[in-house]
Amino acid sequence: MERKSASLYKWLATLAFALISFIALFPILGLIISSFRSSSELMRNGMSLTFNLSELNINNYSYIFTQASEYWNWYGNSLIISTLTIVLSLFFSSMVGYALALYEFKGRNVLFVLVLFIIMVPFEILMLPLYQLMINIQLIDTYFGVMMPLIVAPIAVFFFRQYALGLPKALMDAARIDGCTEYGVFFKIMMPLMLPSFAAMAILQGLNSWNNFLWPLLVLRSNDMFTLPIGLATLLTPYGNNYDVLIAGSVMTIIPIVILFLFFQKYFVSGLTVGGVKG
Amino acid sequence: MLQSPTNDESRVRVPNTNKGQYSPNPNPKGDKKQNRVIRFLNSQKVAPYVFITPFIVSFLLLTLYPTIKAFTMSFQRVLPGQSHFIGWNNYERIFNPTFYKALQNTTIYVVLTVVILVVVPIVLSVILDSKLVKFKTLFRASLFIPSLTSVIVAGTIFRLIFGESDASAANQIIGIFGMEPIEWRYNSWSAMFLMVVLCCWRWMGVNMLYFLAGLQNIPKELYEAAEIDGANVFQKFYYVTLPFLKPITIFVITISIINGFRMFEESFVYWETSSPGNIGTTVVGYIYQQGIQQNDLGFGAAIGVVLMLIIFVISIIQLLLTGAFKRSDE
Numbered sequence: 001m002e003r004k005s006a007s008l009y010k011w012l013a014t015l016a017f018a019l020i021s022f023i024a025l026f027p028i029l030g031l032i033i034s035s036f037r038s039s040s041e042l043m044r045n046g047m048s049l050t051f052n053l054s055e056l057n058i059n060n061y062s063y064i065f066t067q068a069s070e071y072w073n074w075y076g077n078s079l080i081i082s083t084l085t086i087v088l089s090l091f092f093s094s095m096v097g098y099a100l101a102l103y104e105f106k107g108r109n110v111l112f113v114l115v116l117f118i119i120m121v122p123f124e125i126l127m128l129p130l131y132q133l134m135i136n137i138q139l140i141d142t143y144f145g146v147m148m149p150l151i152v153a154p155i156a157v158f159f160f161r162q163y164a165l166g167l168p169k170a171l172m173d174a175a176r177i178d179g180c181t182e183y184g185v186f187f188k189i190m191m192p193l194m195l196p197s198f199a200a201m202a203i204l205q206g207l208n209s210w211n212n213f214l215w216p217l218l219v220l221r222s223n224d225m226f227t228l229p230i231g232l233a234t235l236l237t238p239y240g241n242n243y244d245v246l247i248a249g250s251v252m253t254i255i256p257i258v259i260l261f262l263f264f265q266k267y268f269v270s271g272l273t274v275g276g277v278k279g
Numbered sequence: 280m281l282q283s284p285t286n287d288e289s290r291v292r293v294p295n296t297n298k299g300q301y302s303p304n305p306n307p308k309g310d311k312k313q314n315r316v317i318r319f320l321n322s323q324k325v326a327p328y329v330f331i332t333p334f335i336v337s338f339l340l341l342t343l344y345p346t347i348k349a350f351t352m353s354f355q356r357v358l359p360g361q362s363h364f365i366g367w368n369n370y371e372r373i374f375n376p377t378f379y380k381a382l383q384n385t386t387i388y389v390v391l392t393v394v395i396l397v398v399v400p401i402v403l404s405v406i407l408d409s410k411l412v413k414f415k416t417l418f419r420a421s422l423f424i425p426s427l428t429s430v431i432v433a434g435t436i437f438r439l440i441f442g443e444s445d446a447s448a449a450n451q452i453i454g455i456f457g458m459e460p461i462e463w464r465y466n467s468w469s470a471m472f473l474m475v476v477l478c479c480w481r482w483m484g485v486n487m488l489y490f491l492a493g494l495q496n497i498p499k500e501l502y503e504a505a506e507i508d509g510a511n512v513f514q515k516f517y518y519v520t521l522p523f524l525k526p527i528t529i530f531v532i533t534i535s536i537i538n539g540f541r542m543f544e545e546s547f548v549y550w551e552t553s554s555p556g557n558i559g560t561t562v563v564g565y566i567y568q569q570g571i572q573q574n575d576l577g578f579g580a581a582i583g584v585v586l587m588l589i590i591f592v593i594s595i596i597q598l599l600l601t602g603a604f605k606r607s608d609e
Contacts, residue, residue, distance in 0.1 A: 027440060111334070118342050130345050152341075181321045183321075258424060
């Protein structure tokens with residue numbers, strides 16, 4: 001009897017989780033299915049639970065691939081900005097995190113407290129003065145203006161520091177004796193050892209930049225500079241006639257990320273749960 | 280060892296004094312200088328400061344400067360090319376019905392998201408961590424996937440699901456229970472519901488992972504000991520699991536509060552910046568509306584300063600309540 005009720009619980013719990021997972025994935029599945037339906041009707045009536053298989057077609061996609069040059073422009077902007085943000089922010093943040101972890105120097109603890117403090121300060125509070133600064137130094141409507149707040153990310157500095165704390169200091173001394181400069185020690189010896197942390201941070205910074213909205217909304221002004229979220233948001237008006245781009249375009253914004261996630265799950269998880277790092 | 284600095288000096292000097300004879304370098308002094316600079320930069324005392332320079336620059340330019348500027352701007356009327364001080368005028372204007380509404384919306388949103396995004400993930404993670412559930416990895420991954428979407432894309436989907444017409448998924452579902460179709464985006468309560476659902480949908484899986492990680496730190500022997508003492512499932516949860524999850528819970532609450540007060544996109548995607556009767560206006564939305572759209576940077580900055588104070592006070596209260604100060608003394 002005991003065993004029977006235990007297996008009943010097992011089935012119930014698994015079933016409950018299957019249902020919860022379905023609810024979690026339902027909106028994305030719904031969007032994918034909807035992208036094969038008439039989009040103007042979709043915007044009028046919303047996404048319904050029922051649909052005819054016969055009404056599914058690839059019109060939205062053929063339109064987006066042949067006529068929506070604007071959309072691909074946004075896609076390109078997003079790709080460029082995300083790539084540059086990943087490269088620059090990993091380079092700078094790892095340097096800072098490494099120094100905070102493995103060097104003894106005056107002001108180290110103060111700096112570390114500052115890093116933690118900046119993580120806690122909401123960006124939204126500083127955005128108006130920063131916006132004014134961008135106008136003054138003429139970085140409005142530029143890639144660099146969008147990337148600037150993400151380039152030295154305190155959360156990434158924190159993550160790299162925690163990771164570097166676990167690296168052997170003796171290696172640094174050995175490299176120095178072999179005639180390595182301090183920078184050689186970092187770039188040739190220690191940076192390769194920090195690679196797993198780079199993967200996680202690349203994903204965190206890449207996602208942040210790919211999905212970033214409020215700051216690009218302030219900085220970007222012309223349609224051909226828009227990133228995907230900004231561009232798609234302009235299509236969200238009730239008077240629009242570009243709903244095919246909006247729906248199919250949304251699908252194509254998520255799918256590459258989901259595919260990447262399926263391959264690099266471990267790094268996604270450690271990248272997005274940075275704050276939980278011990279220490 | 281003590282000799283080495285002078286040796287170094289001479290080694291630098293010697294080639295330089297001879298340089299004119301065999302080297303085309305017209306500026307031996309510059310060469311010497313460069314050599315010294317390299318040596319200086321390469322010392323173990325200086326190198327860490329070179330490494331942290333990017334952080335210092337970004338701190339000064341992107342945090343310290345805007346913070347000071349936010350305070351000064353909040354006392355100014357900011358016009359292109361010229362700004363003048365107007366005393367407390369901006370702050371006096373803040374306390375108007377729209378701001379109260381925005382603050383009320385934000386506060387309700389924070390309370391709801393914090394409660395939901397702490398309680399539900401704890402329960403889910405405990406069940407998922409137990410031996411009861413099969414296909415754990417699959418469920419963990421499916422719950423995590425929503426966090427990969429941008430708010431704009433997620434919001435677009437939710438607008439379609441919670442469409443006004445009878446044929447939208449949400450209205451079809453409540454129709455099964457015999458309820459009338461709802462105009463989701465135009466009622467005060469359903470507006471809040473839409474924002475909270477969007478936020479919870481995106482963050483549920485991530486928070487669950489935090490708690491799952493926390494559960495791994497609990498020694499299994501404690502559960503066995505509790506079982507021997509005759510504890511039932513709920514007692515084990517209350518007396519063993521929860522105390523161990525306390526640090527991670529405090530962490531999740533802290534980030535949820537801060538993210539809640541920062542909320543803007545979850546509202547923007549449903550109503551842009553003007554919702555009927557301000558049912559969707561948030562504090563950051565109000566900053567955007569006034570500072571950017573109305574181009575009143577001084578007033579926007581003043582709202583930002585008030586928001587900063589609110590978050591600061593709440594963080595202090597939260598730290599006192601959870602005893603975080605006490606722990607750091609140990």
